[in-house]
Each structure stands twice: as C-alpha cells, then as structure tokens.
Amino acid sequence: MEHRADAPLAPLTSLRLGGPARRLYEAATTAELVAVVRDADDHGTPLLLVGGGSNLVIGDEGFDGIAVRIATKGHTLSPSGLLSSDAGVRWDHLVETAVGAGLAGVEFLSGIPGSAGATPIQNVGAYGQEVAETISLVEVYDRRTGRMDLLDPSECGFSYRDSVFKGDDRYVVLRVHFQLRDEGGLSAPVRYAETARALGVEQGERVPLAAARDTVLGLRRGKGMVLDEADHDTWSAGSFFTNPILTDAQFADLRVRVAERLGDGAEPPHFPAGEGHAKTSAAWLIERAGFPKGHGTGPARISTKHTLALTNRGTAKTEDLLSLAREVRDGVREAFGVELVNEPVFVGAEL
Numbered sequence: 001m002e003h004r005a006d007a008p009l010a011p012l013t014s015l016r017l018g019g020p021a022r023r024l025y026e027a028a029t030t031a032e033l034v035a036v037v038r039d040a041d042d043h044g045t046p047l048l049l050v051g052g053g054s055n056l057v058i059g060d061e062g063f064d065g066i067a068v069r070i071a072t073k074g075h076t077l078s079p080s081g082l083l084s085s086d087a088g089v090r091w092d093h094l095v096e097t098a099v100g101a102g103l104a105g106v107e108f109l110s111g112i113p114g115s116a117g118a119t120p121i122q123n124v125g126a127y128g129q130e131v132a133e134t135i136s137l138v139e140v141y142d143r144r145t146g147r148m149d150l151l152d153p154s155e156c157g158f159s160y161r162d163s164v165f166k167g168d169d170r171y172v173v174l175r176v177h178f179q180l181r182d183e184g185g186l187s188a189p190v191r192y193a194e195t196a197r198a199l200g201v202e203q204g205e206r207v208p209l210a211a212a213r214d215t216v217l218g219l220r221r222g223k224g225m226v227l228d229e230a231d232h233d234t235w236s237a238g239s240f241f242t243n244p245i246l247t248d249a250q251f252a253d254l255r256v257r258v259a260e261r262l263g264d265g266a267e268p269p270h271f272p273a274g275e276g277h278a279k280t281s282a283a284w285l286i287e288r289a290g291f292p293k294g295h296g297t298g299p300a301r302i303s304t305k306h307t308l309a310l311t312n313r314g315t316a317k318t319e320d321l322l323s324l325a326r327e328v329r330d331g332v333r334e335a336f337g338v339e340l341v342n343e344p345v346f347v348g349a350e351l
Contacts, residue, residue: 019062052114059348087117103180128191
C-alpha cells in the first residue's frame with residue numbers, strides 16, 4: 001500500500017487539531033486494513049486507526065508510528081432488516097438508509113458524525129437510544145490471535161459510552177451488523193424529554209421515522225453538533241465529557257453541594273442508572289460551576305451553542321483545548337465534588 005510520510009493528522013479530525021503521523025496509509029478494503037495492521041504488529045510499530053475522526057484528540061507532537069485511515073465503504077440491507085456495514089461507512093448515511101427503508105432502531109442517532117466502525121467502540125448514543133440496542137454482531141480482527149472473529153453483543157461489554165473495544169487495542173472493528181425493526185414506519189418509543197417536546201408528543205409515544213430523524217437533526221444543528229466547515233462551533237469532538245454516573249451516596253453529596261452553592265430548592269438533574277446509582281447532567285454541572293456557553297478568551301472555547309462541546313475557533317493547538325478542558329474539569333470538581341470523565345479518545349495527549 002502507498003503511504004505518506006510525516007502526514008498531517010489534524011485534517012482527519014473534526015477538531016482539526018494534532019501533529020503529524022510518521023506514516024499515513026488509507027485502507028480502502030478490509031483486506032488492506034488487516035494487512036497493514038498485521039505488518040505494524042509484526043514489526044512492533046505503534047499503530048493508530050482513524051475512522052471519521054470525530055471522537056479523537058491528537059497531541060501537538062503527533063503520532064510517532066503508522067496511522068491508518070479506515071476508508072472501507074461497503075454496506076447491505078437484507079429483507080429481514082439486517083443492516084451490515086464496513087467500518088469506514090459514514091454513520092449518518094446508514095441512519096438515512098434505515099429511515100428511508102422504513103426500519104426503526106437508529107433514527108434518534110441521526111446526525112452523529114463519524115464512521116460505523118466507531119459506533120460499537122463508544123456504544124454511541126443520543127436522545128435515549130444506543131447502538132447496543134441494535135447491534136447483532138461485530139466482525140473484528142483480533143490482534144492477539146491474528147485471526148478474524150465474530151463477537152455477539154454479550155461479548156462486547158456494552159455499557160454507557162463504553163465497550164470492550166474502548167481503551168484496549170486488541171480488536172480492530174472491521175464490519176458491524178445492525179438488526180433493525182419494522183414498526184410500520186414508526187420510530188422506537190420516544191424516550192428523551194427534549195425530543196418529545198420538539199415533536200409535540202408524550203414520552204413513550206412513537207412518531208413517523210422521518211419526523212424523528214428531522215427533529216433530531218434540527219436539535220443537533222441548534223447545538224452545533226452537525227458538522228459544518230463554516231461553523232467553528234462544530235469544530236469539536238462532540239460532547240467532551242460524559243454524563244456522570246454516581247452512587248446514591250455521591251448523588252446525596254451532590255445535592256448538598258448544589259443547595260449550598262445555588263440555594264435551597266436547587267436540584268441537580270438525575271436519571272435512573274441502575275440499582276444504587278443515578279446519572280446526572282455534565283452540561284448542567286459545567287454551567288452552574290461558572291462555565292457558560294462561549295466561555296474562554298483563547299483559541300479554544302466552549303461552544304456558543306452547547307456547553308458540553310469544547311471547540312477550536314480556528315487557530316487552536318491541542319494544548320489550548322486541553323487547558324480549557326482542565327479548567328472545566330477542575331472547576332466542576334471544586335464546585336460540586338464530581339469528577340468529569342472525557343468522552344473522546346486521546347492520542348499523545350492527556351488531561
């Protein structure tokens with residue numbers, strides 16, 4: 001395969017940040033992808049896989065190894081509703097395909113940037129829906145055994161924005177199979193309050209698939225979460241921090257701190273997160289800790305549309321972004337005793 005030496009990586013990421021790779025390959029087929037991974041492993045060369053680049057923070061020094069842009073493009077939809085996609089297919093194209101075929105399961109994930117192969121890694125989710133609900137199989141290359149394998153959902157370790165693929169480079173996702181459902185042209189039940197309000201329905205109701213998709217796209221655009229070259233609010237990695245999941249004791253402590261800071265009667269948002277746990281809103285905590293939309297004076301700032309997005313205003317370096325992230329993380333910890341966890345993957349960078 002041909003490659004470029006000292007190749008810029010910033011243009012391959014939605015943040016448009018980061019230094020170069022020693023070598024950059026583009027894998028147009030699964031066979032090419034596996035071949036370059038095997039070769040790197042055989043020679044002990046550090047390896048970075050890049051899909052859509054929408055969830056990636058690369059350090060200013062770049063990556064001293066081989067980077068591979070995954071550009072595989074095949075996908076099929078069977079009569080049974082099984083949507084099978086190579087890792088490099090643009091995710092929102094698959095959502096558009098599903099909705100166009102009248103099949104439910106991913107409609108509330110419209111507009112999420114990135115590639116199909118990244119979705120099981122992060123267990124991508126939004127507006128009350130997660131890909132774990134529809135994934136039936138993940139085809140992988142196992143770098144430990146040197147073999148292809150098929151993992152069913154029970155082997156993927158799916159949890160909130162997490163999986164066995166995240167933080168562990170054992171598996172290379174090659175192809176993902178999504179089992180969609182025929183609900184008579186209707187969506188899955190609307191779970192998210194914001195989506196229900198925008199649709200004018202009650203939570204739990206179903207709506208036409210096209211209406212669900214259009215509404216979610218509108219909500220995401222309003223938050224700067226649909227990529228737009230001309231809009232610096234979209235020069236981000238999406239939600240930079242995950243919503244904290246707290247034990248009941250931690251949430252009780254948060255309630256006390258919120259009352260002390262904001263006054264009696266102030267309550268942090270909370271959502272069920274399993275027995276003995278509650279999930280709260282990172283965006284709510286960030287704003288109440290003193291970091292509103294547009295916060296910052298440097299080349300990296302909080303989005304003017306969405307508190308959870310940290311953005312490159314056009315001239316930022318990765319260190320500018322990390323400095324802002326540390327300020328927000330430390331401020332929330334000091335104000336509320338909650339430790340925010342970054343959602344993007346860091347390469348050559350750390351908080």
